[in-house]
Amino acid sequence: MDTTTLICHLSVFAIAALANSIMCGQRMVLAARLLASVFGAAVLVAAPAPAVAQIDSLPTLRVRAPATLAAAATRLELTPTAPLGTAMTLAGLREPGLPIDVILSPEDSDLARGTAPWISGFANAAQSRVVLFPARVGAFPAQSIETLLQHEVAHILFARAAGGHPVPRWFNEGLALAAERPIGLSDPPRLAWTLVRHGKLSLFALERLFGDGRAANQRAYAVAGALVQDLLRIHGDDSAARVLALIGEGRAFEDAFSAATGEPLAAAVDRFWSRQHLWRRWVPFLTGPAFLWSAITLLALFAIAAHRRRRAAQRRAWDAEEEAEIARVATARLLESDPDASGSSYDVH
Numbered sequence: 001m002d003t004t005t006l007i008c009h010l011s012v013f014a015i016a017a018l019a020n021s022i023m024c025g026q027r028m029v030l031a032a033r034l035l036a037s038v039f040g041a042a043v044l045v046a047a048p049a050p051a052v053a054q055i056d057s058l059p060t061l062r063v064r065a066p067a068t069l070a071a072a073a074t075r076l077e078l079t080p081t082a083p084l085g086t087a088m089t090l091a092g093l094r095e096p097g098l099p100i101d102v103i104l105s106p107e108d109s110d111l112a113r114g115t116a117p118w119i120s121g122f123a124n125a126a127q128s129r130v131v132l133f134p135a136r137v138g139a140f141p142a143q144s145i146e147t148l149l150q151h152e153v154a155h156i157l158f159a160r161a162a163g164g165h166p167v168p169r170w171f172n173e174g175l176a177l178a179a180e181r182p183i184g185l186s187d188p189p190r191l192a193w194t195l196v197r198h199g200k201l202s203l204f205a206l207e208r209l210f211g212d213g214r215a216a217n218q219r220a221y222a223v224a225g226a227l228v229q230d231l232l233r234i235h236g237d238d239s240a241a242r243v244l245a246l247i248g249e250g251r252a253f254e255d256a257f258s259a260a261t262g263e264p265l266a267a268a269v270d271r272f273w274s275r276q277h278l279w280r281r282w283v284p285f286l287t288g289p290a291f292l293w294s295a296i297t298l299l300a301l302f303a304i305a306a307h308r309r310r311r312a313a314q315r316r317a318w319d320a321e322e323e324a325e326i327a328r329v330a331t332a333r334l335l336e337s338d339p340d341a342s343g344s345s346y347d348v349h
C-alpha cells in the first residue's frame with residue numbers, strides 16, 4: 001500500500017469515526033458513512049502491475065557519475081533490478097540485450113545546460129545509454145531517481161523490441177510510465193485536471209504537446225499514461241509487445257496496432273475518450289488526500305458549530321426556565337401580600 005492509498009484509507013476511517021464520535025444527528029452520520037463508502041470503493045481501483053512473463057535475464061546497468069553525485073550513484077547501484085521486469089514484459093523481451101550505461105549528470109554539466117530544465121532524463125537507444133539529472137527528480141513524471149531509471153531503461157528496451165524503428169512518442173511515454181509503477185497509479189488527479197481544463201486531444205495534438213514546454217509536457221505525460229493504461233487494460237499486458245514486434249518487422253504503428261489488437265487505433269482512442277465521463281473526471285479529485293482531509297476538516301467544523309448551536313439553545317432554555325421561576329416566585333409573593341389579586345397582568349396593574 002503506498003502513502004497516498006494509506007492516507008485515503010486513514011481518511012475514510014477518520015470520516016466515519018469522526019461522524020460516529022462527534023455528531024449526534026442521524027442524517028449526518030448517514031452522510032458521513034455514505035462518503036466513507038464512496039471513497040472506500042474509489043481507492044480500491046488501482047490495478048496490479050503487468051504479470052511478469054518468462055524472462056531469462058534482466059538488464060545489466062553500468063552507473064557512471066562524477067564524485068559530486070557519488071551518493072546517488074551508490075543508491076542506484078544498490079537498487080534491485082527486479083522492477084525492470086515490468087519493462088521487459090511490456091517490451092516482450094526474454095533477453096535484455098547489451099548492458100546499458102546510466103550516466104548521472106550534474107546541473108553544471110554541458111549536458112544539463114543543453115537540456116530543457118523540466119526534462120529529468122533521456123534515453124539514447126542507439127548508444128544503449130540513459131542520462132539522468134538527479135537534481136531534477138521530484139516533479140511529475142520523475143518522482144524518484146529509481147522510477148526515473150526504470151522509465152529511461154524502459155525506453156531502451158522498447159526501442160530494442162521495435163528493432164530501432166520509430167514509435168510514436170505518446171505510446172512510448174505511456175508505456176514507460178506503465179513500466180515504472182503499478183498500473184492504475186499514473187497520476188489520476190493530473191489527468192482529471194487536464195480533461196476538465198483542456199478536453200479531448202487528438203493523437204496529433206498529444207504528440208505535439210510533448211514539445212510545448214513544461215506544463216504542456218506534463219499534461220502530455222498524464223494523457224499518454226492514461227491512454228496506454230487503458231489500451232493495456234482492454235487488450236492485455238502483452239498487447240504492447242505484439243505492437244512493438246510488428247513495428248520491428250517494419251509495419252507502420254497504426255497498422256501494427258490494429259493487427260496486434262484487432263481494433264483500429266482510431267476506435268481505441270475514441271473509446272478511451274468516451275470513457276472519460278464527468279464522474280471519472282471528478283472522482284480522482286474526490287478521492288485525493290487533500291480533498292479527504294478538507295472534508296474531514298469541514299465535517300469537524302460543522303460538528304463544532306452544531307454542538308455550539310445545541311449548547312446555545314440549552315442555555316436559552318435554562319434562561320427561560322429561570323425567568324419563569326422568578327416570575328412565578330414574584331407572583332406568589334404578590335398573591336401572599338394581596339390575597340385579592342388574581343395573578344393576571346391586568347389585575348396586577
Ligand SMILES: [Zn+2]
Binds near residue numbers: 151152155172173176
Ligand atoms: Zn520517457
